[in-house]
Amino acid sequence: MFIAKVVGNVWATRKHPSLEGKKLMLICPVDGMKGTRSGPVQLAIDHSMDAGPGDTVLIIDEGSSCRQMMGAGKGPTRTIIAGIVDSVSAGNKTKKYH
Amino acid sequence: MFIAKVVGNVWATRKHPSLEGKKLMLICPVDGMKGTRSGPVQLAIDHSMDAGPGDTVLIIDEGSSCRQMMGAGKGPTRTIIAGIVDSVSAGNKTKKYH
Amino acid sequence: MFIAKVVGNVWATRKHPSLEGKKLMLICPVDGMKGTRSGPVQLAIDHSMDAGPGDTVLIIDEGSSCRQMMGAGKGPTRTIIAGIVDSVSAGNKTKKYH
Amino acid sequence: MFIAKVVGNVWATRKHPSLEGKKLMLICPVDGMKGTRSGPVQLAIDHSMDAGPGDTVLIIDEGSSCRQMMGAGKGPTRTIIAGIVDSVSAGNKTKKYH
Amino acid sequence: MFIAKVVGNVWATRKHPSLEGKKLMLICPVDGMKGTRSGPVQLAIDHSMDAGPGDTVLIIDEGSSCRQMMGAGKGPTRTIIAGIVDSVSAGNKTKKYH
Numbered sequence: 336m337f338i339a340k341v342v343g344n345v346w347a348t349r350k351h352p353s354l355e356g357k358k359l360m361l362i363c364p365v366d367g368m369k370g371t372r373s374g375p376v377q378l379a380i381d382h383s384m385d386a387g388p389g390d391t392v393l394i395i396d397e398g399s400s401c402r403q404m405m406g407a408g409k410g411p412t413r414t415i416i417a418g419i420v421d422s423v424s425a426g427n428k429t430k431k432y433h
Numbered sequence: 434m435f436i437a438k439v440v441g442n443v444w445a446t447r448k449h450p451s452l453e454g455k456k457l458m459l460i461c462p463v464d465g466m467k468g469t470r471s472g473p474v475q476l477a478i479d480h481s482m483d484a485g486p487g488d489t490v491l492i493i494d495e496g497s498s499c500r501q502m503m504g505a506g507k508g509p510t511r512t513i514i515a516g517i518v519d520s521v522s523a524g525n526k527t528k529k530y531h
Numbered sequence: 532m533f534i535a536k537v538v539g540n541v542w543a544t545r546k547h548p549s550l551e552g553k554k555l556m557l558i559c560p561v562d563g564m565k566g567t568r569s570g571p572v573q574l575a576i577d578h579s580m581d582a583g584p585g586d587t588v589l590i591i592d593e594g595s596s597c598r599q600m601m602g603a604g605k606g607p608t609r610t611i612i613a614g615i616v617d618s619v620s621a622g623n624k625t626k627k628y629h
Numbered sequence: 630m631f632i633a634k635v636v637g638n639v640w641a642t643r644k645h646p647s648l649e650g651k652k653l654m655l656i657c658p659v660d661g662m663k664g665t666r667s668g669p670v671q672l673a674i675d676h677s678m679d680a681g682p683g684d685t686v687l688i689i690d691e692g693s694s695c696r697q698m699m700g701a702g703k704g705p706t707r708t709i710i711a712g713i714v715d716s717v718s719a720g721n722k723t724k725k726y727h
Numbered sequence: 728m729f730i731a732k733v734v735g736n737v738w739a740t741r742k743h744p745s746l747e748g749k750k751l752m753l754i755c756p757v758d759g760m761k762g763t764r765s766g767p768v769q770l771a772i773d774h775s776m777d778a779g780p781g782d783t784v785l786i787i788d789e790g791s792s793c794r795q796m797m798g799a800g801k802g803p804t805r806t807i808i809a810g811i812v813d814s815v816s817a818g819n820k821t822k823k824y825h
Contacts, residue, residue, distance in 0.1 A: 336574040336610045338541065338557070343465055343523035345436065347491055349482060350516025351502055359491070361436070361465040361521060366572045367539055367557040373571040375471040376464045378434040378491060384545060388523045393543055393555070393574060397594040398495040400607030404547055411498030411515055414434045417607055418546025423557060425539035425584050441661055441719035443632065445687055447678060448712030449698055457687070459632070459661040459717060473667040474660045476630040476687060486719045496691040509694030509711055512630045532770040532788075532806040534737065534753070562768045563735055563753040569767040580741060589739055589751070589770060593790040596803030600743055613803055614742025619753060621735035621780045637759055637817035639730065641785055643776060644810025645796055653785070655730070655759040655815060669765040670758045672728040672785060682817045692789040705792030705809055708728045 337374075338420055339364045341390045345378060353410035360386065360416070362394060367423045368430055379414040380405070386416050391432040393418035435472070436518055437462045439488045443476060451508035458484065458514070460492060465521045466528055477512040478503070484514050489530040491516035533570075534616055535560045537586045541574060549606035556582065556612070558590060563619045564626055575610040576601070582612050587628040589614035631668070632714055633658045635684045639672060647704035654680065654710070656688060661717045662724055673708040674699070680710050685726040687712035729766070730812055731756045733782045737770060745802035752778065752808070754786060759815045760822055771806040772797070778808050783824040785810035 339362035347359065358381040364374035370391075379394055382405050386392050394414060395401070401412040421433045437460035445457065456479040462472035468489075477492055480503050484490050492514060493499070499510040519531045535558040543555065554577040560570035566587075575590055578601050582588050590610060591597070597608040617629045633656035641653065652675040658668035664685075673688055676699050680686050688708060689695070695706040715727045731754035739751065750773040756766035762783075771786055774797050778784050786806060787793070793804040813825045 336576075336608070337572070338574055343521045345465070345491070345521050346519045347516040348519055350491060351481075353501075354491075354516060361523075364571060367541070375462065376435070378436055380434075383547075393541070393546060393550075395607045395609055397607070397609040398497050399594050400609060403549075403605050404607045409501050411493045411495070411502045411513065412434070413493050413495040413498060415607065418543040418550060421542045421544055423539045423541050425557075441717045443661070443687070443717050444715045445712040446715055448687060449677075451697075452687075452712060459719075473658060474631070476632055478630075496693050507697050509689045509691070509698045509709065510630070511689050511691040511694060532772075532804070533768070534770055560767065563737070579743075589737070589742060589746075591803045591805055593803070593805040595790050596805060599745075599801050600803045611803065614739040614746060617738045617740055619735045619737050621753075637815045639759070639785070639815050640813045641810040642813055644785060645775075647795075648785075648810060655817075669756060670729070672730055674728075692791050703795050705787045705789070705796045705807065706728070707787050707789040707792060 336395050337364050338367060339392055339394045341386050341388050341392060343388055351411055368425055370430060377414060379416050380412055381416045384416045384419055386419060391420040392416045393420060434493050435462050436465060437490055437492045439484050439486050439490060441486055449509055466523055468528060475512060477514050478510055479514045482514045482517055484517060489518040490514045491518060532591050533560050534563060535588055535590045537582050537584050537588060539584055547607055561587065564621055566626060573610060575612050576608055577612045580612045580615055582615060587616040588612045589616060630689050631658050632661060633686055633688045635680050635682050635686060636670065637682055645705055659685065662719055664724060671708060673710050674706055675710045678710045678713055680713060685714040686710045687714060728787050729756050730759060731784055731786045733778050733780050733784060735780055743803055757783065760817055762822060769806060771808050772804055773808045776808045776811055778811060783812040784808045785812060
């Protein structure tokens with residue numbers, strides 16, 4: 336699991352039927368306290384978090400987790416937005432994201 | 434999950450029977466808005482998306498997802514093309530891929 | 532699995548119901564004997580270890596492991612704190628962490 | 630999944646009983662059209678492909694896939710050689726491997 | 728799967744009950760024929776191989792594999808030592824590790 340910044344929406348007319356109507360977003364892993372990028376851009380499904388570009392989000396990258404959040408026993412999926420980060424704190428320092 | 438550009442076809446006469454007749458493609462992860470390469474070349478199965486070299490595609494890299502898309506309860510597989518990307522947008526910018 | 536240093540707490544009001552009340556922590560993989568950083572910051576759940584920023588911890592990054600530690604048959608999760616590291620030793624050298 | 634070059638055989642007298650008699654090979658991921666190295670050396674099982682050092686092979690790195698190819702419901706394993714690459718093509722260019 | 732050198736023992740008084748009595752070791756992936764380091768230090772369980780610092784070992788990093796080797800249907804775990812490497816050979820070159 337990691338935190339990431341939403342950087343864009345992905346549009347795909349031709350896709351597997353189970354992805355029909357799903358919000359597909361590009362996300363970029365970030366480094367918590369600094370907010371700097373920490374890994375390559377990836378693709379995540381936003382099933383119910385209503386995230387948008389600029390938001391910092393909780394990402395879970397595991398197939399079973401996704402299928403459970405989407406309420407589907409089946410369906411090809413692996414990476415999902417599981418929450419919107421408000422802030423990160425360490426000792427007496429806090430970085431606000433929302 | 435990530436988006437990637439299809440860079441080639443892979444041919445293999447000798448392979449596991451469950452891969453017989455499957456379209457094997459080399460894909461290279463790309464960085465959404467910029468379209469630049471963001472990771473090493475990998476191998477993916479195109480089960481039903483009819484992708485070709487030059488297309489930008491949705492990739493799901495999880496075994497269970499692949500087996501579900503291929504309609505097979507069994508079979509060795511992990512990485513699959515799950516859609517063809519039309520465009521990526523962030524704010525008022527759009528990058529067209531298709 | 533790897534060892535990591537806890538670097539902060541993550542706060543998220545809006546999140547999947549199964550994460551409600553869970554302690555979310557930012558962790559940074561470290562290099563055992565030297566204690567230097569060895570990978571990008573990630574997110575982990577502290578279900579029962581009562582770890583805090585500065586602690587060096589055992590991390591297991593697998594969905595089934597997490598669900599078992601959390602005593603939940605279901606729930607989206609992948610990375611969990613499974614212990615607090617006291618020390619690492621190699622030959623007659625020891626590095627104390629706790 | 631990825632393609633890789635076989636770089637050596639690994640010998641281990643002391644190993645888990647389920648690995649007894651299995652061919653263990655060192656493989657190095659390669660970059661398709663160029664054939665250059667694209668990742669760190671890894672370990673793979675050759676169950677039935679009869680690959681040798683110098684061959685370019687199809688690799689599937691997922692536990693369930695391996696257990697299915699090995700015809701075993703159980704057994705610790707994750708990375709397996711699933712085929713021998715003949716060639717890779719992109720547009721009117723072809724790189725022959727076999 | 729990969730081969731790795733054991734670089735140390737990890738001690739943790741406070742840990743998940745299923746890890747009680749397990750030997751926790753720091754391992755560093757190595758590059759077969761050269762024996763040079765090829766990835767970040769990780770944590771592995773030595774269930775029955777009796778490995779020690781300096782040994783080169785077979786590593787399987789998959790949860791189900793670990794649970795099977797440990798003879799446990801349950802328990803949080805992902806990375807395990809599955810054998811002790813004697814040597815690696817390629818063509819007429821051999822590197823002895825044991």
